Amino acid sequence: MSKTHVTTKVNGDEVEFLCDPRETLLDVLRDRLHLTGAKEGCGTGDCGACSVTVDGRLVCSCLILGVEAEGKEIGTVEGIAEGETLHPLQQKFIEYAALQCGICTPGILVATKALLEKNPDPSESEVRYWLAGNLCRCTGYDKIIRAVMDTAAEMREAS
Amino acid sequence: MKYYKPATFEEAIALVAGAEGVTRILAGGTDVLVQMRSDIITPDTLIDIKAIPGTHEITRTEDGGWRLGIAVTGAEMSEHPELGRDWPGVVEAMDLIGSTQVQGRATPVGNLCNGSPAADSVPAMIAAGAVVTVTGPEGSREIAVDEIPVGPGKTSLAKGEIITALTLPPRGAQGGDAYLRFIPRTEMDIAVVGCAVNLRLNGDVITEARMVLGAVAPTAVVVHAAADALVGRTLDEDALSALSDLAEASCNPIDDKRGTIKFRTHTAGVLARRAAKIAYSRAKGAKA
Amino acid sequence: MVDVALWSGLRPLVGGRDSVAVEGGTVGEILDALRRNYPALVPTLDAGVSVVVDGRVIASSLTEPVKPDSEVVLMMRLKGG
């Protein structure tokens, strides 16, 4: 089998791997790099549980091939906290009980972090539409939306 | 499956022309990867065009139109400071596709080449009069967007040909476009019906009109009679009724899991009215 | 004797009565007595029943005490999600 050699950066660290061209970035992150924070909920871009950033752009890692990661910078949930300091979103998600089972949480954190970097003062409606591609089946989204809105307000105050 | 990342269009075209079996072009991949994952198609050759210079650029053409590289994503279109001012309907149509995540990858040219009757950006591009540059071993030609899809999943591109650019015409004065689709949820669904309207006015009077429907026939439907119904008049209730009736009469949909013939036909009429009103107000100067 | 109320689907199996009286001081003894005295109920009892004693649903415990004046109602075994 012919595998392709790929060099990329994940959460700031340079990594190399060999992969079959059919493998998705999600397959590579999970099965080759053992970064299992990104989850496969559907494999077809409908659930957002595999959300990562590629060169700062929010995407579904199940809809990118591993070989496309060559020369890119990938950001995953594992890179959100800085050392032992949680990102304000992570802290608020715990405080607000914005997760029940937690399977959608990594994707939602990656997605909302990308939102707040782009728009520090989103309306409730903007948060809801931004997250429309991140399915959560446990919470009814209520506490997630509240946690995001409150984090945004706090980050605005802090900056 | 073999994966190639050519550095030039010439290289890409040579690969496409020489490939055996199933060949797919990879831009955003939001359709191709889903088809691979679902075992619908596993290409023998996959050609990633994103390393080709210019494929990510949105530039003004000399005549005041817009030229989009074939890897330009929905998100890049939405974020562009000027494109959406000229062609809000096209940008919105693209923006309706999938999630924020999908927007980060999906491209209008991919949406077009996927050949889905329900592709959101296609009716809007056709209504806008968009043109694609098709390049093959014999050289390049410009083709109107509505000539690309020929049936579900099928395009008019010949073997060895790929689309190398997308061009939107100059917006010009007193023009406005709009695209609306109907879905059961607020996001994430495939269009049950889509409707794009592009108008130009002289004062309050319509001078040019194009309406295109999606998801109501094997390919997007250009409602040619819309111009006859609208040109020379204002968008009054009679005009809206006529447009709505025309939309319904132009439908040739199927019953499927996403909608019935009856519902699609009815809703096409509803969307025609609503989209026309938005396009009209934009042509009169309303901000998108 | 304890009066055991039956759901109506079981009544044809006991001659049309809506309840039957059996001896027993616990749920287990009552179920045993039902098996002995009304063999037609055995397949149903084997498929699993809950016994409601004075308003409390006893899902499986056979040792639960039953008083002679307790209200005892047979119910199909509960399942949840």
Next chain:
Amino acid sequence: MALDSSKTTGFKYVGTRPNRPDGLDKVTGRAKFGADAYAPGMLHAAIKRSPHAHARIVKIDTSKALAMEGVKAVVTRADFATGLEGEFGDILENVMAGEKALYDGHAVAAVAATSALIARDAIKAIEVEYEILPHVTDVDAAMQAGAPVIRADAADASVPEGLHPNVVRYYESGHGDVEAGFAEADLVVEDHFLTEATHQGYIEPHACLGTLGSDGKGELWCCTQGHWYVQKVCAACLGLETSQLRVTASEIGGGFGGKTTVFIEPVALALSRKANRPVKLVMTRSEVFRASGPTSSTSMDVKIGMKKDGTITAAQGTFRLQGGAFPGAPCEMTAMCAFAPYDLKHVHQVGYDVMSNRPKQAAYRAPGSPMAAFAVESVIDELCGQLGLDPIDTRLKNASREGTRASFGPTWPRIGLVETLEAVKAHPHYAAPLKKGQGRGISCGFWFNHGGETAVSLALSEDGSAQVAVGTPDIGGSRASMALMAAEVLGIPYEDIRVTIADTATLGYNEISHGSRVTYASGLATIKAAESAVQKLCARAAAKWGIPEDAVYWEDGYAKPSGPNAGDFEPLHIDEITATMGATGGPICGHFEATPEGAGVSFAAHIVDAEVDPETGKTSVVRYTVVQDAGKAIHPTYVEGQFQGGAAQGIGWALNEEYIYGADGRLQNAGFLDYRIPVASDLPMIDTVIVEVPNPGHPFGVRGVGETSICPPLAAIANAVSNAVGVRMRQLPMRPSRVLEALESAADG
């Protein structure tokens, strides 16, 4: 000394809202779910599934797959135990088809290979010859004469003679004389209702990692709501001794009842045994829809009579549930829950469990109850509308309460429906004005809740902290609730307690996390285990002080002499006792094993405002309020979360979720693209009111909360839409085309 810590007020920890103990792991991506396990030498598996709804399996040729590079094992039904009957026989038949494929997606073979891609390629190389048989997927069609027989002799003794063999179970109950009751009514409304099958829609597909040797010893990691049950089922399917298979529950990415049974675990173990290597098996989303356990579809008739003053005179319901290709649709639960909220002199309910060529239904959050509520509460709404009665007052007038007779027979103990309805009436939402095009709906809902076999072990450490091992997988924050209850009894801070979900080797049998039983039953067991540790702590203090054990009591983390007569001793803090426990009698632990039988039923009532686009029939839920009796909310934030989650799932069920089968019997929407669960932009904030009418069967008054919240939404939304459009909506989902047709019929009428 106080051994019974029962109380319903005056809590220090219970009722507070601390951060959950697994929060950090879950926001950093560290938490390990079903698919997150890896083992050295691990193989990846994939399952070959039938594309036919009903077909005889003539021949399976695996030779081409086995010849592929990297393929290490292939299994078919021949690789599993034989002679299983009943529940386990059905599960094995569902896990791997025998003579017939019974539904689109039914497993027929499986492959283990060195990579997931090879495994996926290899199943395409397996050749299966089918003889296609006629199929049926609709519940009413499956009951009709001439319908294809899914399996002869599947019916049990409950089924009256003369019914189609696809009717496999029958339930009938009630009391009084309904005909006499209807004769007393001023108005009788009778209607027919239909609901389509829905899926729990958990975001984590089923996943497991299994190792099994030829010595019959195995290890299994999987996402499940009940790993002791998985252990039992897998042992049966593979012919193992139960105790030789150790099962560890991973973090679970949602279950809602759908992970209370077994779909893939025996396959991974069978492949592992054959390849002699660990095997990981993960379902795709499409497999989850096609071949796990959706809920039943239903066909229902409900008839209710009412007097002008709102008194219900009689009620009758017939509930037909399609449960897929195996017996088990919860028709008796549907029938029993249907009229439970009401005090009825005359009531009669009938349930049918009907097989069809669809996947075997599994539990889904209060299985069977939401559909019943849809039918019954719609009819009550219609009666209130036609008689000009207030829907809450009418429900209050007829509400079940302590001492009234339940529709399914027994006399109600202390229940909280009246308090719940009064809270609805007092809520500002109920009186808020509606805008044009909007309608308001309310509905009651009922669920039994459950106890079940439970074992908990608690151990104290030398520093006075405590570790608690429970056996019920944490599907919504239950570790936090357990820690709160242990803290309350031990009198030590919440943070000093670590709760772990133990594997099957470390505790006695624990029933599945289902029936909203975890906070009730594992909570009760945690309290009892902590009390037993407290008793030992007191005994050590007594020994140190040289006084009788019963002269010592426990308060706020201290052993104290019980009064002046007991002696004058400085209270001993827990850490002073545990620091020396090795030398004063050994480790101090508490444990509790029982089948608690005091589960308390719970009622809910929801208020919803819906807005309908009159031109397209599209419904938006614009305001939503959940009111529910929790008994006692141990961690109120997670109680609210359960309320909100149930409401959201109910909104999906009511509006857009459905299994869509083609004429060929194949599932047409096996993905989140066309199986449309609510997305964030579809929903409003969901307001909650926690009513607390303590359950006398739990030391702190807990009733289950997880399931009841999905019972009212179907009816509440249907009533809201019906009131918005002026036409009774009798079929779910209320997709736009269906609402538009109703609007058109109203315009025509």
